[in-house]
Amino acid sequence: MSPSTPDLVPYDEALSRYAPVLGLEVHVELSTASKMFCGCPTGFGAEPNTQVCPVCLGLPGALPVMNAEAVDAVIRIGLALGCDIAPWCRFARKNYFYPDMPKNFQISQYDEPIAYGGSLDVMIDTDDGPQTFTVGIERAHMEEDTGKSLHVGGATGRIHGAQHSLVDYNRAGIPLIEIVTKPVPGLGKYVPELARAYVGELRDILRSLDVSDVRMEQGSLRCDVNVSIAPVGAAEWGKRTETKNVNSLRSVERAVRYEIGRQAAVLDAGGTVKQETRHWQEGSGTTAPGRSKEEAEDYRYFPEPDLVPIAPTPERVEELRGTLPELPRALRVRLLGEWQLSPLDMQALINAGAVDLVVATVAAGAPPADARKWWLGELARAANETGTELSALPVTPAQVAQVVELVADGALNDKLARQVLEGVLAGEGEPDEIVAARGLAVVSDEGALGKAVDAAIAGNPDVAGKIRDGKVAATGALVGAVMKATRGQADAARVRELLLERLGPPE
Amino acid sequence: MTDSSTGDLVRRTAVDLAAMITKGEATAVEVAQAHLDRIDAVDGRIHAFLHVDHQGALAAAAAVDAKRSAGESLGTLAGVPLALKDVFTTAGIPTTAGSKILEGWRPPYDAALVERLRAADIVILGKTNCDEFAMGSSTENSAYGPTHNPWDETRIPGGSGGGSSAALAAHFAPLAIGTDTGGSIRQPAAVTGTVGVKPTYGGVSRYGLIACASSLDQGGPCARNVLDAALLHEVIAGHDPRDATSIDQAVPAVVEAARRREIGGMRIGVVREFAGEGYEPGVLASVRAAIDVLTELGADVVEVSCPSFTYALPAYYLILPSEVSSNLARFDAMRFGLRVGDDGTHSAEEVMAMTRGAGFGPEVKRRIILGTYALSSGYFDAYYGQAQKVRTLIARDFAAAFDQVDVLVSPTTPTTAFPLGERADDPLAMYLADLCTIPANLAGNAAMSLPVGLSDGLPVGLQVMAPVLADDRLYRVAGALEHALDDRRGHALLEKAPTL
DSSP: OOSSTTTOOOOOHHHHHHEEEEEEEEEEEEEOOOOSSSSOOOOTTTTTTTTTTTTTTEEEEEEEOOOHHHHHHHHHHHHHHHHHEOOBOOOOEEOOOOTTTTTTTEEOSSSOOSEEEEEEEEEEETTTTEEEEEEEEEEEEEEEEEOEEEEESSSSSSTTTOOOOEEOOOSSTEEEEEEOOOOOOGGGHHHHHHHHHHHHHHHHHHHTTTTOOOOGTTSSSEEEEEEEEETTTOSSSSEEEEEEEOOOHHHHHHHHHHHHHHHHHHHHHHHHHEEEEEEEEETTTTTOOOOOSSSSSOOOOOOOOOOOBBBOHHHHHHHHHHHHOOOOHHHHHHHHTTTTOHHHHHHHHTTTTOOHHHHHHHTTOOOOOHHHIIIIIHHHHHHHTTOOOOSSSSEEEEEEHHHOOOOOOOOHHHHHHHHHHHHHTTTTTHHHHHHHHTTTOOOOOOOHHHHHHHHHHHHHHHHHHHHHOOOOGGHHHHHHHHHHHHTTOOOHHHHHHHHHHOOOOOO | OHHHHHHHHHHHHHHHHHHHHHTTOHHHHHHHHHHHHHHHHHHHOOOOOOEEHHHHHHHHHHHHHHHHHHHHOOOTTTTOOOEEEBOOOOOOOOOOOOOOOTOOOOOOOOOOHHHHHHHOOOOOEEOOSSGGGOOOOOOOOOOOOOOOOOTTBBBOSSSHHHHHHHHHHHTSSSSSOOOOESSSTHHHHHHHHHEEEEEEOOOOOESTTSSSTTTTTOOOEEEEHHHHHHHHHHHHHHHOOTSSTTTOOOOHHHHHHHHHHHOOTEEEEETTTSSSSSHHHHHHHHOOOOHHHHHHHHHHEEEEEEGGGGGHHHHHHHHHHHHHHGGGOOSSSSSSSOOOOOOSSSOOHHHHHHHHHHHHHHHHHHHHHHHHHHHTTTTTTIIIHHHHHHHHHHHHHHHHHHHOEEEEEESSSSSSSSSSSTTOOOOHHHHHGTTTTTHHHTOEEEEEEEEEEETTTEEEEEEEETTOHHHHHHHHHHHHHHHHHHHHHSOOOOGSOOOO
């Protein structure tokens, strides 16, 4: 569906007449060793139904026991988001039937979230340069993940129209933290960027807390996007839709943008926006309605009688506050000074999701400028081409630092270094292994290099003559000839030195 | 071994049997076989068991004998047979909770309580009948047919744990396990002339106990005398990290208390609200006589009022169904048990609905519907919320009473065993059987029933209630009273029961 179809009002036009309100619900799978309420492992990608036990399968008689590590994690998340921590709260049962919910209720929190009332500052590019907006955090609470259904047959891959379904309960019971924003009104056209920046910032915080893998493509960070629009100046907000299945930062932005355009078209046509759950379709870049329910779901929440209340002492909360790392925002302020970056440079790093990667690369020994150059250059290009996040590329900061070091040592030049990184991304091994396997080392054998230089001088007598006459600028042509002869594997700076040694140093 | 000595073995106490096995006067296999033989001969009439595990029981008994031969020390109840209510999971052994929806299910794991029984070398004979998912007071709600009271086979054995109480009264086993959500251990004990204890909530692990109502359920010991119950209590109680509501404290000294047989100076409160209209005169007379004996034994008996106890029954019938409606949602045909309609023409949702429609009995459905309604949005505060407030009031009544007295006593149930079928179509009349037992579940207290007499030839139970974690007080009072009553009578009450 292209923006020109009548179902979608072009974005700028929509924004000229409608004011959007944004809300975001982010689900984070914690990377605890075991599940929320049993001892099963939480690793991603295991054979279906191998990480299960009576508890997470919801077998008769099995009982949940709270994972203390998960409680610590959510308290730390709450503190990092400036939330208050409830001195006493309970789990609740959310009752609904679904095949991938083993007990047909989800243990969650309802009116007693463990963390509430925080905020998160997010920086986005505006027409007036980078600006910071504060997003209110309504609450963060704990719950258990469901299993995963695979619907076989049918057109959509969803349960409707499927011939049969397979259920994998490995994910059932993995600790999940739900972080809900307060509604964000008044941002106008910046809403899609804010949504993306918020999720990115939150992801960075969660990563710095070391509580989750925060891999959107693996589902360890999932985002539900709530959007409503109302005519500019209207007293009341519009009906909101909740879009699920948004699996990348880019999709967050696109989904918000799409919903604004779609809802504008509905209102323009004199219709009303249905309050409903919709699904993001990555391929078409559109949202589609979920299965419509005839009446509102009543989850019949009540306090979970199989678990005891959670009552962290103030001392424990302070102890956990003491474990908080330097949060990304503070880190960036510090780096601006240490790396001597402009706010625009920093924004470029943030937009690319590269801050933590560069920090890690620097920590592994690379100079900040080189680390930035590779992550924002070659690697950003690779990420773009494959449509993944920078952090999802199969290359580690340590590997990048190794490549930087090889260049600094003169073993590689930039061109060869790019080939080495290509090899790393292709899974060919560590940088030094790829250098050896692909034969990419700079020709550093002085004898061989000397012969190539001599050959270039002999083959280009007129250029050599100009250099002898003091026209040093002409050296470039001979360097090019040597590089060509060595198939790019020479260190250009050294070739230049050798040429000038032979053709006489300029006065 | 002659038939008469076999008959003797099944009439002995658990304490005696354990001693005989330890001394080599009988092997554990002989003891198990004697009980299995009696079950095979008589249970056709009583229907106490849903599943008899001949092979498993004899193997467990043989292991005890092997341990003894090897000179290993044996536990206090090693080799003693036990009847297990069919709401505890047993690895590889059918577990139904009295429901069609679990017919044929063999759990992959043992309940925590079952692990403790096995670790103590107790021989599990089989799984006993009960009302479906422990909902009922007569075992008539079992999907597999009712159990008959050994005192009068036309009458109910109590419920939900009627299979366990009947197994004791019929001498199928000297020990049994029950669960008590609103009286399911105590009321069956009362109407079968046996002893049944509901420990303090959290005293016995619920891991592997198929839930009826999580905040009320409690497994506990059943026996033919107080000391046997105490010994079993000691085996099954104690902290379990797999049950978050399990209490991490030392088990009260119940065995010592049961052996004490002395209550001089104990303060005993008689609950004023549990007498009068609806109570059988014969029940009240037996209870009164037992209270007189307590006075004679030196206890200081006073009347105590617990006004909120009157609201216990309605509050219970909101909290219980609410939890039931959620706990029983997992029976959906997806992972275990019955599956109906899976013929390729029905959606998963339809298969779930068809299975639940066919697999659950009428009382279970009634409570699921009640609970679903009570929890629904807009009604939660008026029903579940109010009921929780009543629960707090009841706990306060208990606290106030225990400021004045050490234990409370009352009839266990207003009537003796009623005829099978009498209340089957009248849920409200059936619910009244638990009138006196429910407050202890709502407050989490320890409580027990012990036999104190007969009314028109049928047993009457006295309920004793103690504060949370004071389970030992139950045994102290019951041990002394049982001793005094047996002494006056010249024999245990159960000896009046038909020999079958």
